[in-house]
Amino acid sequence: MLASLPTFLRVPLVCALLFVSTVLHVLPLFVLALLRLLVPVAAVQKGIGAVLVRIAESWLSINGWLFGVFTRTRWQVEGVDGLPLHENFLVVCNHQSWVDIPALQKVFNRRIPFMRFFLKSQLIWVPLLGPAWWALDFPFMKRHSRQQLEARPALRGKDREATRRACEKFRHLPVSIMNFTEGTRFTQAKHDAQGSPYTHLLKPKAGGVAFVIDAMGEAIQHILDVTIVYPDGPVTTMDMLAGRIREIRIHVRRLTIPPSMRGDYDNDAAFRERFQTWINDLWAEKDARIAAMASRAQVPA
Incomplete structure (x- = not known):
């Protein structure tokens, strides 16, 4: 029935529900990510990391369900x-x-x-989503243009270092x-x-x-x-x-x-x-x- 709604009603409604779902999932992500920073105990951090993933999976499940009921794809x-x-x-x-x-x-x-993606460093400033990606250990990469690399050769290899650090963390989860x-x-x-x-x-x-x-x-x-x-x-x-x-x-x-x-x-x-x-x-x-x-x-x- 929802997939039969006119587009001018369906699009604002699904956007509003996606926003509500995002807020309800992102807020506990923030709280738990802060707790993980404050408690430097490996077992606690590992447990919090697992809970963060469960929250993210719930978020994706609801988003997928919304697309399912609002579209005929x-x-x-x-x-x-x-x-x-x-x-x-x-x-x-x-x-x-x-x-x-x-x-x-x-x-x-x-x-x-x-799944984790390698993201451009600028995306960390996207409201709600950027900090959520950070809380979920998505690696952020600083992309440098050819002109920047020519002007500052020391920047070469920085992305590789960031990738290696992320992969070192991923080896253990x-x-x-x-x-x-x-x-x-x-x-x-x-x-x-x-x-x-x-x-x-x-x-x-x-x-x-x-x-x-x-x-x-x-x-x-x-x-x-x-x-x-x-x-x-x-x-x-x-x-x-x-x-x-x-x-x-x-x-x-x-x-x-x-x-x-x-x-x-x-x-x-x-x-x-x-x-x-x-x-x-x-x-x-x-x-x-x-x-x-x-x-x-x-x-x-």
Whole structure:
């Protein structure tokens, strides 16, 4: 019934309910995160961390439920059954829209360990969400332009240090590390500017994937290779809120990380070339998969 409401009623209503859900979940996150700072006892901090994750999972569940009752979006999801809840994963995915994030959260929430993203440092100032991400141990990264790096060479490697510190923490708790391997959302303009060899994808940035695998060590054994397709074309967050996305298709496959794909990406040229070939092959397979998924007969909304 709620999905049948006119758009001018449905969008403000779902936004209001999402805001209420956010406030009700974020406030206890703040309190517990402050308590964790004030009580430097490892056992207490670990227990509080587990409670923080449970609160976040509740938050995502309610958000997913709201999208379910306010829209008629059909979900075709393959490959998520039987995933181990207590195994660490590196999740790699193509990136087209901000809708990718709530879509991934809806599909993986409580199926795999809670997902963390590497976020731009500026996002910590987003009201409510920024401090919540901080409380949940999302790593914040300072991105430096080429001009900044040329002016201040000492900044080189700072992101790698931050990534390594985050991964050191992640080694000791169940975690799924999310990586949009293209580094930015796909657009045809970006695709053409890159001269991408793929039809539906930008070039993958292999270095970030290699560094996380190296930093996590034996604590991470598998990659979840995720492919998202919107059969009707590009979508926006407002399309999702307004119920204009008729269908979302998601394919997941679990891949073992070969021993040969662990090494020093920065300093070992042979390994770097081998790892880039592996990621490029993965991306070629994903490109073909996107074409196959997009060509399937659409399910009526």
